[in-house]
Amino acid sequence: MDGTTGFGELSAPGRVAGPDEGISTAELALAARNHGLPLEALRYDTSPPGLHYVLVHYDIPATDADTWRLTVDGRVGRPLSLGLAELRERPAVTHRVTLECAGNGRARLAPRPVSQPWLVEAVGTADWTGVPLSALLAEAGAGEEGAGDVVFTGADHGVERGTEQDYRRALPLPHAADPARDVLVAYAMNGAPLPPQHGSPLRLVVPGWYGMASVKWLRAVTVTDSPFTGFQQTAAYRFRQRADEPGEPVTVIAPRALMIPPGFPDFMTRARVVRPGPVPLTGRAWSGHAPVVRVELSDDGEESWTDTEVTADPGRPWAWAAWHTTWTATPGTHRLTVRATDAADHTQPLTAPWNRGGFGNNLVQRVEVHCVR
Amino acid sequence: MDGTTGFGELSAPGRVAGPDEGISTAELALAARNHGLPLEALRYDTSPPGLHYVLVHYDIPATDADTWRLTVDGRVGRPLSLGLAELRERPAVTHRVTLECAGNGRARLAPRPVSQPWLVEAVGTADWTGVPLSALLAEAGAGEEGAGDVVFTGADHGVERGTEQDYRRALPLPHAADPARDVLVAYAMNGAPLPPQHGSPLRLVVPGWYGMASVKWLRAVTVTDSPFTGFQQTAAYRFRQRADEPGEPVTVIAPRALMIPPGFPDFMTRARVVRPGPVPLTGRAWSGHAPVVRVELSDDGEESWTDTEVTADPGRPWAWAAWHTTWTATPGTHRLTVRATDAADHTQPLTAPWNRGGFGNNLVQRVEVHCVR
Known part of the structure; x- marks a missing residue:
């Protein structure tokens, strides 16, 4: 040692x-x-x-x-x-x-x-x-x-x-x-x-x-x-x-997508506030195994998923990819989830993988958004 | 509003x-x-x-x-x-x-x-x-x-x-x-x-x-x-x-001295470890009221205090001052405390000043140091 x-x-x-x-x-x-x-x-x-x-x-x-x-x-x-x-x-x-x-x-x-x-x-x-x-x-x-x-x-x-x-x-x-x-x-x-x-x-x-x-x-x-x-x-x-x-x-980075939380935050809770209408959603996604080929969004509690637009630079294989989509906000509270999949078919889990060191927890990101008029 | x-x-x-x-x-x-x-x-x-x-x-x-x-x-x-x-x-x-x-x-x-x-x-x-x-x-x-x-x-x-x-x-x-x-x-x-x-x-x-x-x-x-x-x-x-x-x-910065925790840390607790002998102690001190004129060190639970060497640049009245001293470590656990005083006679308190927002708590810094052979 x-x-x-x-x-x-x-x-x-x-x-x-x-x-x-x-x-x-x-x-x-x-x-x-x-x-x-x-x-x-x-x-x-x-x-x-x-x-x-x-x-x-x-x-x-x-x-x-x-x-x-x-x-x-x-x-x-x-x-x-x-x-x-x-x-x-x-x-x-x-x-x-x-x-x-x-x-x-x-x-x-x-x-x-x-x-x-x-x-x-x-x-x-x-x-x-x-x-x-x-x-x-x-x-x-x-x-x-x-x-x-x-x-x-x-x-x-x-x-x-x-x-x-x-x-x-x-x-x-x-x-x-x-x-x-x-x-x-x-x-x-x-x-x-x-x-x-x-x-x-x-x-x-x-x-x-x-x-x-x-x-x-x-x-x-x-x-x-x-x-x-x-x-x-x-x-x-x-x-x-x-x-x-x-x-x-612990070696290679597991796939993960993150979104920029939309709208503006409450100072203390970081809760997100948006107004009704189209909301651009953007973020990044990466994996150490292979290029990210898919980033999906769910706005219904992970019942259904829609593909976002993923942009990667093939000349920069070690860098995150960008993704974007547009989501239409209606009054109420919504949970947005994003999920990345790489070319080696690794997908982010919907339940956190647990281990004693807390390593490699690439659980999907869930962002609660409050749409107010 | x-x-x-x-x-x-x-x-x-x-x-x-x-x-x-x-x-x-x-x-x-x-x-x-x-x-x-x-x-x-x-x-x-x-x-x-x-x-x-x-x-x-x-x-x-x-x-x-x-x-x-x-x-x-x-x-x-x-x-x-x-x-x-x-x-x-x-x-x-x-x-x-x-x-x-x-x-x-x-x-x-x-x-x-x-x-x-x-x-x-x-x-x-x-x-x-x-x-x-x-x-x-x-x-x-x-x-x-x-x-x-x-x-x-x-x-x-x-x-x-x-x-x-x-x-x-x-x-x-x-x-x-x-x-x-x-x-x-x-x-x-x-x-x-x-x-x-x-x-x-x-x-x-x-x-x-x-x-x-x-x-x-x-x-x-x-x-x-x-x-x-x-x-x-x-x-x-x-x-x-x-x-x-x-x-x-809340307006002007209250006086405060901080020391660089000596020795090396334990990863998880940030507890400090030193070996027996002379240990250089250095840090900074500042006050928005007036220049810091004194930084004191105590190694006996704040019973007694000794002055450290304070170096300020009169041409930079808004910047922190530097201070240094040498402390001799002996095996065991010690508590080092530093306390700043400014030219307007504001001194750091030994008990935290409390208010609902948690502002201006310039309680003295206390660093526990473990001296091992």
């Missing part, structure tokens, strides 16, 4: 909230630090800093771009140690990538896994610019001695369920080294240097996978010949029904 | 949570949209977008800088209607300003007022660039017909406690028109155009006052000859013990 253990009650095992247990101060402290995408910001093709979701496991580390080094070592023929200037000298690529937190939807589960309490908004899309990981691995001569894992180490440091650690995740070498997977060592977001909370000065971006794979404040890439068993790979980010089972790893 | 009323249960009166009532889904939805300053980001002199706190009352409006107009009218001799280019042609000023949400500290109150559930982190400092409001009011010939209020209208639209409205606040004309108050019509934050969530393309910045005065997405400045009685002036943002009293208006 990653480091010293034995912090006692200071750092407790994961748990599920009791039946009547409200959001705790600890969960609220996470919600006040981290933030989702305000849903009206789905209107922007790319999400600027402050709108793109952020989850920081420990503290945002104090980093210095001028002295930052990225090492590529382990089972490689030619270990590398590169500064930012050296990375910028290499051929750069830009990918538009939708990232989503694996815990998105967690706070709507019953019983509720106690952790960062996302409702539905932990998503964002940005243009990430940097060096292909496949190019760096090739330059270092990785894979010449057979397959293994590639371990990514960030500079953020903390303790989690008793294990002190730098944040660390791995990808199988065949994935990490495959140019078609478009894994990126990124130094720019939407054309500007990475902001502190998004990994300044350097981060990994793993298209199609939940955000835990995209290690921020990246300082080391280590090729190993055995599977990585670190905390974030084998203890956290597993689909488990019981605490004592190994569980399946 | 501001607009149509009568939304019934859709938009209810303000309330205080019951004794055992946890954070509701509605409060959590606000916490997931809005965000505070992660406390380690107190290390930056200015807070970049995504780290600077954000509170959006309704939705972030869809705005277009190219067609945006700001009107200055009402009781003025020469009404103005200005686009962004015309504002940029005028002499620009930049002020470094610390803004804090009036509701900062609300979620720590007992009983808890139900609203945006800030703990302690709703603060940020930025360099704001734009045109002095005093210059625009002089150009429009405001004040030549006597005193009154200046009403600022934003483009964000919603309903709050039954009142449909565009967000709107006012300042007394003598304050708004006083060049020494440095009230700014800002089009840039930290040298870049305003991001959507901070008021793109134009906002008011009122140095020294809680954030509710700094109207975002500013589209109209209206000089009136009678006091403004809009919702955000007379219904919201009042210090009240009972719902049926008029209350005192």
Whole structure:
């Protein structure tokens, strides 16, 4: 595992909230630090800093771009140690990538896994610019001695369920080294240097996978010949029904459609108000498995569904698609539901999929709309 | 008041949570949209977008800088209607300003007022660039017909406690028109155009006052000859013990010091871990009344206090001061408390000041630190 253990009650095992247990101060402290995408910001093709979701496991580390080094070592023929200037000298690529937190939807589960309490908004899309990981691995001569894992180490440091650690995740070498997977060592977001909370000065971006794979404040890439068993790979980010089972790893983003809640909100409840007549409905949809091919709307409690117009850019396969339709509001209260389906025939469920970590809950989005004259 | 009323249960009166009532889904939805300053980001002199706190009352409006107009009218001799280019042609000023949400500290109150559930982190400092409001009011010939209020209208639209409205606040004309108050019509934050969530393309910045005065997405400045009685002036943002009293208006920022929690955190509880030995402690402190002249630290449950080193830039009177000291950690659990005092002799309280809206709770910050070997 990653480091010293034995912090006692200071750092407790994961748990599920009791039946009547409200959001705790600890969960609220996470919600006040981290933030989702305000849903009206789905209107922007790319999400600027402050709108793109952020989850920081420990503290945002104090980093210095001028002295930052990225090492590529382990089972490689030619270990590398590169500064930012050296990375910028290499051929750069830009990918538009939708990232989503694996815990998105967690706070709507019953019983509720106690952790960062996302409702539905932990998503964002940005243009990430940097060096292909496949190019760096090739330059270092990785894979010449057979397959293994590639371990990514960030500079953020903390303790989690008793294990002190730098944040660390791995990808199988065949994935990490495959140019078609478009894994990126990124130094720019939407054309500007990475902001502190998004990994300044350097981060990994793993298209199609939940955000835990995209290690921020990246300082080391280590090729190993055995599977990585670190905390974030084998203890956290597993689909488990019981605490004592190994569980399946959390990897690819499940399909999801979100709508910009129409009309205007009540401040306190965020309840939506519209006036009678045609109401444009727009939003985004994405899946890590395959392109989204269908977004459906229901306004009758999910009895019937109608297709919306989906617009995707085939040149940007890792980015969300846009969808739009028009709905006619009549006085009263309505429930609007949207549901995405991808080309691999994954469809969003109408009942939340539950697991102890609260991962991958891609339940359909339901928006209650009050039409008043 | 501001607009149509009568939304019934859709938009209810303000309330205080019951004794055992946890954070509701509605409060959590606000916490997931809005965000505070992660406390380690107190290390930056200015807070970049995504780290600077954000509170959006309704939705972030869809705005277009190219067609945006700001009107200055009402009781003025020469009404103005200005686009962004015309504002940029005028002499620009930049002020470094610390803004804090009036509701900062609300979620720590007992009983808890139900609203945006800030703990302690709703603060940020930025360099704001734009045109002095005093210059625009002089150009429009405001004040030549006597005193009154200046009403600022934003483009964000919603309903709050039954009142449909565009967000709107006012300042007394003598304050708004006083060049020494440095009230700014800002089009840039930290040298870049305003991001959507901070008021793109134009906002008011009122140095020294809680954030509710700094109207975002500013589209109209209206000089009136009678006091403004809009919702955000007379219904919201009042210090009240009972719902049926008029209350005192919320205005100037009370003093507060915050420390960067030392060491490293536990992921879930944010509990802090340090190792034995000297621990540098740093943070910021501010007050809207007068410069902060003293920041004290206690490590013995507030029995005794020692002064820290406070560094302020006299050329930036509206920005937070920095403070630092060194504390020696010994094994065990410690409570560190910091307390700011300003030159007008306002000191942070050791007991939270309570009011129904949860405004101005500048209780001292207490950080529990676990020193382990």
